[in-house]
Structures are given as structure tokens and as C-alpha cells.
Amino acid sequence: xxxxxxxxxxxxxxxxxxxxxxxxxxxxxxxxxxxxxxxxxxxxxxxxxxxxxxxxxxxxxxxxxxxxxxxxxxxxxxxxxxxxxxxxxxxxxxxxxxxxxxxxxxxxxxxxxxxxxxxxxxxxxxxxxxxxxxxxxxxxxxxxxxxxxxxxxxxxxxxxxxxxxxxxxxxxxxxxxxxxxxxxxxxxxxxxxxxxxxxxxxxxxxxxxxxxxxxxxxxxxxxxxxxxxxxxxxxxxxxxxxxxxxxxxxxxxxxxxxxxxxxxxxxxxxxxxxxxxxxxxxxxxxxxxxxxxxxxxxxxxxxxxxxxxxxxxxxxxxxxxxxxxxxxxxxxxxxxxxxxxxxxxxxxxxxxxxxxxxxxxxxxxxxxxxxxxxxxxxxxxxxxxxxxxxxxxxxxxxxxxxxxxxxxxxxxxxxxxxxxxxxxxxxxxxxxxxxxxxxxxxxxxxxxxxxxxxxxxxxxxxxxxxxxxxxxxxxxxxxxxxxxxxxxxxxxxxxxxxxxxxxxxxxxxxxxxxxxxxxxxxxxxxxxxxxxxxxxxxxxxxxxxxxxxxxxxxxxxxxxxxxxxxxxxxxxxxxxxxxxxxxxxxxxxxxxxxxxxxxxxxxxxxxxxxxxxxxxxxxxxxxxxxxxxxxxxxxxxxxxxxxxxxxxxxxxxxxxxxxxxxxxxxxx
Ligand code: MSP
Numbered sequence: 001x002x003x004x005x006x007x008x009x010x011x012x013x014x015x016x017x018x019x020x021x022x023x024x025x026x027x028x029x030x031x032x033x034x035x036x037x038x039x040x041x042x043x044x045x046x047x048x049x050x051x052x053x054x055x056x057x058x059x060x061x062x063x064x065x066x067x068x069x070x071x072x073x074x075x076x077x078x079x080x081x082x083x084x085x086x087x088x089x090x091x092x093x094x095x096x097x098x099x100x101x102x103x104x105x106x107x108x109x110x111x112x113x114x115x116x117x118x119x120x121x122x123x124x125x126x127x128x129x130x131x132x133x134x135x136x137x138x139x140x141x142x143x144x145x146x147x148x149x150x151x152x153x154x155x156x157x158x159x160x161x162x163x164x165x166x167x168x169x170x171x172x173x174x175x176x177x178x179x180x181x182x183x184x185x186x187x188x189x190x191x192x193x194x195x196x197x198x199x200x201x202x203x204x205x206x207x208x209x210x211x212x213x214x215x216x217x218x219x220x221x222x223x224x225x226x227x228x229x230x231x232x233x234x235x236x237x238x239x240x241x242x243x244x245x246x247x248x249x250x251x252x253x254x255x256x257x258x259x260x261x262x263x264x265x266x267x268x269x270x271x272x273x274x275x276x277x278x279x280x281x282x283x284x285x286x287x288x289x290x291x292x293x294x295x296x297x298x299x300x301x302x303x304x305x306x307x308x309x310x311x312x313x314x315x316x317x318x319x320x321x322x323x324x325x326x327x328x329x330x331x332x333x334x335x336x337x338x339x340x341x342x343x344x345x346x347x348x349x350x351x352x353x354x355x356x357x358x359x360x361x362x363x364x365x366x367x368x369x370x371x372x373x374x375x376x377x378x379x380x381x382x383x384x385x386x387x388x389x390x391x392x393x394x395x396x397x398x399x400x401x402x403x404x405x406x407x408x409x410x411x412x413x414x415x416x417x418x419x420x421x422x423x424x425x426x427x428x429x430x431x432x433x434x435x436x437x438x439x440x441x442x443x444x445x446x447x448x449x450x451x452x453x454x455x456x457x458x459x460x461x462x463x464x465x466x467x468x469x470x471x472x473x474x475x476x477x478x479x480x481x482x483x484x485x486x487x488x489x490x491x492x493x494x495x496x497x498x499x500x501x502x503x504x505x506x507x508x509x510x511x512x513x514x515x516x517x518x519x520x521x522x523x524x525x526x527x528x529x530x531x532x533x534x535x536x537x538x539x540x541x542x543x544x545x546x547x548x549x550x551x552x553x554x555x556x557x558x559x560x561x562x563x564x565x566x567x568x569x570x571x572x573x574x575x576x577x578x579x580x581x582x583x584x585x586x587x588x589x590x591x592x593x594x595x596x597x598x599x600x601x602x603x604x605x606x607x608x609x610x611x612x613x614x615x616x617x618x619x620x621x622x623x624x625x626x627x628x629x630x631x632x633x634x635x636x637x638x639x640x641x642x643x644x645x646x647x648x649x650x651x652x653x654x655x656x657x658x659x660x661x662x663x664x665x666x667x668x
Pocket of ligand 1: 021
């Protein structure tokens with residue numbers, strides 16, 4: 001059976017609001033899927049959503065919904081967006097689907113039974129944001145001493161628990177050999193080098209479960225109901241559960257190994273080290289190529305909710321149309337590198353390529369044929385050097401487009417396409433059909449117009465994977481209903497005598513930004529904050545004003561505001577004091593053992609000895625911040641901070657809840 005061309009995107013976190021980063025990967029996969037289909041390949045294009053984990057559970061609880069109802073609602077944001085962007089995925093997998101969870105459980109059991117999964121206790125730095133543990137040497141240390149997750153740069157917390165582990169170390173050498181022997185496995189080169197660096201170091205075993213009491217929203221470990229699988233082990237398997245692994249051998253064999261697994265550079269390790277060893281443990285080859293593309297910044301800044309510059313792709317589709325969004329995203333930066341998205345850049349790219357070159361060529365070709373040749377496709381006539389040269393140039397550019405696209409060099413493929421349009425315009429300029437018309441040379445005029453329209457046809461066909469709607473419209477205006485990549489190299493594919501349609505400009509010039517975009521930019525600028533937009537003298541004035549108000553008799557306290565997202569990062573929980581003692585080296589400090597609803601008690605060092613004796617605190621339920629980076633206070637490691645009301649004379653009262661609630665309850 002012929003191999004199916006299989007391409008996948010990552011499964012996006014269902015909690016996330018879709019942004020241009022997600023859009024970029026999915027559109028890139030769609031362009032490739034469409035191109036391969038046009039070449040006659042059977043294609044399987046997979047995307048979907050990652051729906052388990054702590055964050056999903058927490059968000060659902062906050063909304064008062066069951067996690068399933070919550071994800072069923074949120075998944076639609078992705079599904080609708082892909083529909084609006086004309087993405088042609090053959091399957092959309094959700095990690096909460098039975099077809100996935102059943103097979104994940106089967107895989108877990110098999111690996112456990114053969115000893116590749118084992119149970120052990122572990123203490124390490126846990127990153128809630130990345131939902132994984134890190135070792136001491138992995139974590140980053142911020143200037144203020146806070147330990148940070150190397151992936152997300154968010155604080156990590158010290159955690160000890162018993163879990164199940166996948167013997168990743170056992171397959172590390174196999175993976176090293178695989179990487180050495182399969183030159184194209186990881187691309188681009190920069191990412192391959194990054195992986196080689198990782199593989200030079202020791203590869204530890206991988207923690208693949210979470211205790212159910214801490215993470216109730218996951219796939220249960222089939223032989224131990226106290227545990228669920230950890231998100232990555234669950235999610236990565238989607239790439240094979242979706243294509244019939246252990247359920248439909250024929251389909252699976254036709255699709256796997258995948259031709260391309262597209263990911264962002266942020267998830268390289270999980271897709272190479274974790275996913276690679278998981279596959280090797282299952283006796284399967286890794287994909288032919290994992291391509292880790294670069295990242296987008298927006299208007300020069302890292303895209304982030306707190307900066308408020310996350311670009312909503314729906315807004316882009318509303319303002320610019322799906323085809324233009326697809327085109328500009330793929331044209332604006334090289335796939336492997338990073339790039340900046342700006343609306344000004346969008347407008348420039350759109351005008352330069354789509355309006356001025358491709359749209360203009362079509363307009364000229366059809367308008368002149370209408371004016372002088374009855375609005376039909378003229379005969380080819382006698383070919384001169386000019387046509388032979390044009391033919392040679394178009395053939396070369398067409399094959400460059402193919403080479404680039406096969407290598408996922410989307411922007412270079414589009415450069416070749418724009419050059420095809422430019423070659424058509426140049427040909428028209430140098431052959432001067434207006435002069436031929438004036439001179440009454442109808443035969444030569446027909447040849448020139450026909451060849452111009454033939455170039456439009458090539459543009460239309462090669463535009464199809466990127467701009468499917470505009471391509472269809474363009475080709476329709478030339479009288480083509482079923483475009484084909486075959487005989488693209490020959491400038492003779494049009495039907496002589498077919499009627500041409502002029503219509504409105506295919507890509508009208510964009511002289512101003514659409515009103516909705518201009519308004520969104522204004523709002524974003526305002527949200528960037530008045531102090532930031534003031535110059536230094538403005539800032540100085542503002543500071544003076546603040547000082548003045550402080551010295552007045554009844555100054556209102558002024559606070560720096562934080563975003564809701566920032567607040568939501570703070571883990572405040574009810575903790576019960578199990579024991580308390582004076583700090584051995586500091587009079588002001590007490591060392592408390594507290595139950596924070598976790599498997600093992602935490603140690604918290606608090607500067608409250610002047611107000612409270614150790615005895616009176618035992619049994620009290622207080623409020624503690626649990627995700628502050630652990631730090632040593634006079635030699636004793638503190639794993640959190642207790643909250644207290646304080647006044648000018650120090651601590652007034654420890655903070656607690658109005659009614660008795662269980663340790664571990666979250667304050668939000
Ligand atoms: N759920 C995991 C993936 C599991 S795959 C089995 C995940 N999801 S995610 O929602 O965070 O999506 C990550 C992907 O979004 C990146 O790999 C990349 O494809 C895309 N991008 C997210 N932000 C991006 C940019 N700023 N720029 C470009 N793409 C980025 O990780």
C-alpha cells in the first residue's frame with residue numbers, strides 16, 4: 001500500500017486562547033497538506049487539543065464546571081478558528097477521547113509489565129506552569145534568588161512525592177544512534193545542534209504520573225487508581241493513537257512514520273527526547289522529520305497576556321480575510337527562524353506581493369485581453385525568444401518553489417512565486433501590447449496576452465496551498481475550474497477561446513489599516529500604561545505628583561496594579577500548623593511544620609516570634625503562599641510564606657478564614 005503523507009501539529013492546550021503562534025503552525029501544516037494533495041498524494045493531516053492537566057482542572061473548578069464540560073466548550077475556539085482559516089485537517093484529536101485514552105492505558109500497562117515503567121519516590125523542583133519536575137542544575141535562578149522553570153521562566157516549588165517513572169535512560173543510547181544515523185530527523189540545523197547538546201548529557205528517567213489527589217484530571221493508570229498519567233506522556237501518544245495504533249494496523253502502517261511533525265522550538269525536548277524514547281521503547285521508529293519552527297514576537301515584543309499584545313487570529317481574519325492572513329504569516333519570516341508580526345508589516349507585505357505583483361498581473365492580463373481581444377483566451381501563436389526566455393524563467397522558478405516547499409522553506413517558496421508574477425509583469429512591460437495594438441499587429445498581441453495569462457495560471461495554481469480561495473477565484477477568472485500541478489512547466493495550459501472574467505481587483509491595495517485593526521492598536525497602546533508612554537520628563541512629573549500627594553495630610557494609598565493573570569499565579573492555600581519551634585539562630589523567626597494538603601508536610605520559616613509563641617500556633621489554620629521560590633532563612637529552607645495583617649508596629653494578626661476549611665483549600 002502506498003505510504004500516506006502524514007503531517008501533524010502539536011495538540012494545543014485547550015485552555016489557551018488561540019493566537020498567531022498556534023495559527024502559524026496549523027497554517028504551515030495545512031499549506032503542506034494541500035500541496036501534497038495537489039501532487040496526488042494521499043494525505044493525513046492531524047491537529048487537535050491537549051485537554052488534561054492541572055491548569056484545565058483549576059480553570060474548570062473556578063468556572064464551577066466539570067472539566068469535561070469546560071473542555072467541550074473551549075475546544076470549539078480552536079475548531080472554529082481552523083474552519084475560518086480554511087484548514088483542511090483530516091482529523092482533530094482530543095486527548096479526552098476514548099479512542100486515545102484506551103490506547104494510552106494499554107501502552108502504559110505493557111511498558112509497566114515489561115519493567116520499563118516503575119514506581120519510586122522523588123523530590124525536585126516542580127513547575128506548575130510546565131507541569132513537570134526539574135533538577136537543581138536545571139532550574140534558573142532569578143536576580144532575587146527565585147528559582148525559575150527553564151521552559152516557562154515561572155517560579156518552581158520544591159515537591160516530594162512517589163510516582164511512576166518511564167525508563168527513558170534505557171533508550172537514550174538508541175536515541176543517540178538514531179539521531180546520528182538520521183540526518184533529517186530534527187530540523188532546522190540549529191535545533192538539531194540543540195538536541196545533540198542535550199544528548200551529550202545524561203538522560204534521566206521520566207516521571208510520567210501525578211497522584212490523583214493532586215491532579216484528578218488525567219488518564220487513570222490502569223493498575224493503580226491513585227495515579228493519572230502526566231500530560232506529556234498522555235499527549236504525545238496522540239500522534240499514533242489518532243492513526244489507529246493497536247486498533248487498525250493497516251491504517252497505522254500506511255501513516256507511520258510521520259513525514260513531518262511540526263512543532264514550535266519551545267517543545268523540542270519533549271518531542272525529541274521524550275517522544276523519541278517512547279517510540280523506541282514501543283519498537284517504533286521516530287518520525288521522518290520533526291521540524292521546530294521559530295517564534296513570533298508582536299510589534300517587537302514577546303507575545304504575552306500580561307503585555308496585552310496577544311494577537312487574536314479571529315480579528316485578523318475579520319479585518320484582512322483568511323487568505324491574506326495565511327499568506328502573510330507564511331511569507332513574513334523563515335520557518336526555522338524567529339520573526340516579528342506587526343500590522344504595518346502585514347500591510348507592506350500584502351501590498352508588495354499580493355496587490356502590486358500578483359493581483360496587478362491578473363488585472364493587466366484580463367483587462368488588456370478584454371479591451372483588445374474580445375475577453376477570451378487568445379491563441380498561442382508564433383513563439384519568439386521572448387516567450388522561450390519567459391518559459392525558461394517560469395520553469396526554473398516553479399521548480400525552485402517546489403524545492404523550497406518540500407523543504408518547508410515557505411517564505412522562499414513564496415519568494416519564487418512572487419518572482420513568477422514579477423517575470424510576467426516584466427514580460428508585459430517589455431513586449432508592450434499597447435504598442436502592438438496600436439500598430440495593428442493582432443497576431444503578436446494575441447501571443448503576448450496569452451503568455452501573460454499563462455503566467456497568471458501558474459501564479460494561481462501555486463498560490464492555491466497558501467490562498468485557496470483567491471487561487472480559485474483567480475483561476476476561475478481564467479476559465480479554469482479544476483486546476484492541476486501537472487504541465488505547470490509549460491506555458492500552454494489554458495483553453496484557447498475560454499471566456500475571461502474581469503471582476504473587482506483580486507487583491508485590492510490596502511492604503512490604510514482596516515478600522516478594526518487601527519482601533520485595536522490604539523487600545524493596546526493605551527493599555528501599555530501611561531507611565532510607559534510618557535517620556536522621562538513626563539515620568540519625573542508623575543513622580544513629583546505622587547510625592548506631593550504623599551506629603552499631604554490624608555494621602556490615598558497608591559498601588560501598582562497587577563493583571564488578573566499575575567494574581568492567579570499566586571498559590572495561596574489554607575495550611576494547618578503541625579508543629580512550631582523557635583529558629584535555632586534567629587530570635588525573630590519561628591520554624592513551622594505545616595500541612596498544606598500535600599503528601600508530606602512543608603517547612604515554613606516565619607518572622608512572627610515577637611507576636612506569637614510556638615505553642616499557641618499548633619493546630620491553627622493559617623494562609624500560606626506556597627509557590628514562592630523556596631529560600632533559606634538563616635540556614636533553614638522555607639517552602640512558603642505565611643500571610644499576616646501588619647501595621648506600623650509590626651504584625652497585628654495572622655490571616656485565616658472565617659469558617660473552618662480543610663488544609664490545602666485554595667484562596668482565590
Ligand atoms: N500541549 C502542548 C503540546 C503537546 S503536543 C503532544 C503545548 N501546547 S501549546 O498550546 O502551548 O502550543 C504550543 C505550540 O504553539 C508551539 O509549539 C507552537 O507551535 C505554537 N506557539 C505558541 N506560541 C508561539 C509563538 N509566539 N510563535 C510561534 N509559535 C508559537 O505546548
